[in-house]
Amino acid sequence: MRKLILALILLISLFFIYAPAASIFQEEYSNNSDDSLLIEAFKVSKAQLVEVNSNNTLHLSDEFFTLAEMNHVLASILKALKIEGQQHIIDNQGYYEPLDYETLQKYDDNTIIVRVNSEIGYNQITATAIDDIGKATTIILYSVDTSSIKESYIIIDIVHNKGYKDIVETNNISNEVLSKYGDDIENTMSIVGCYLGKKFFENSSVILDDIGSFLNAKKIENVSDISYNSTTLYSPMLTKAISYQNKKVNLQLATRYNEYEDKTYLWIATPLIVSTY
Known part of the structure; x- marks a missing residue:
């Protein structure tokens, strides 16, 4: 069970990787949602879509959920x-990946895998489902009550790999249902695309500049190596930003070349990339 708790703590910490040094700003002007703007920015890149990942996480302090x-x-x-x-209920399983495609492939498309783990002062339910168009939804409910901490998380994580259909609407619904239980909600969204060949990586600075220009974004930091290029920016067109080291950021762009696949991968995320790239 300890491994499972550590895995969940890692998952949650990824969503709030800059939280200890960050505060949230809400911009007063925006003609479109962040999700829609990110999709339009990705279209500027002309990359082939690999997947879209949206995550909505609600944190509840001083609250503990029973399994019921x-x-x-x-x-x-x-x-x-x-x-x-x-x-399909799986009780008290040890360590597992929340989105385990190998396990999910053993069941029909209309099966929801529900993993339940419970001990004194700790409850967790993880539900995973994949629909017939390849959209994978993972819902995690986590509660802990110990002598040092009492808190709960409700996480809705959705991966689309068949296109942009219903992404914005689904995110709005996720936020709406989470807001019934609290208002401390964090949202992240990332889009992954790819190009065939290394020449696109060699021209990645131009690609990232075009995306940044589309969002009227200002560069805050750039890190590059022989195989990757990452830029952190601030765009006034996006509605939220985090403050890190006294600077506002709300957009991260990155490219990486995979020599085994001979593909250049592109990441566009707000406010930051929380997955490994």
């Missing part, structure tokens, strides 16, 4: 997201 309460919340989220299917 977690099941009630899970049912509400599944209903809101229109996820239907037979639930």
Whole structure:
């Protein structure tokens, strides 16, 4: 169970990687949602879409969910997201990947894998479902109550790999259902694309500059090597930003060349890339 807790702590920490030094700003002007703007910015790149990952995380301090309460919340989220299917329950499994494609492939498309872990002062339910168009949804409900900490998280993580369909609407629904339980919600979104060949990596500075220009973004930091290029920026067109080292940031762009696949990968994320690239 300790490995499972450590894995979840790592997952949560990725979502809040800059939280200790960050504060959130809400810009007063925006004619479009951040999700829509990120999609339009990706189109500027002319890259082939690999996947879109959206994550909405609610933090609840001084609150502990029983398993019964977690099941009630899970049912509400599944209903809101229109996820239907037979639930396959796995109790007290050891370490597992929340999005385990190998396990999911053993079941029909309409099966929802629900993993339940519980000990004194600790409850977790992880539900995963993949629909017939390849959209993978993972819902994590996590609660801990010890002598030093009492808190809960509700996480809705969605991966699309078949296009942009319903991304903005699904994110809006996720935020709406989470807001029923609290208002400390963090949102991240990243889009991954690719190009065939290394020449696109060699020209990646131009690609990243074009995306940044589309979003009227100012460069804050750039890190590059022989195989990757990463730029952190601030765009006034995006509605939220984090403050890190006294500077506002809300956009990260990166490219990496994979010599084994002979592909150049592109990441566009707000506010930051939280996955390994």
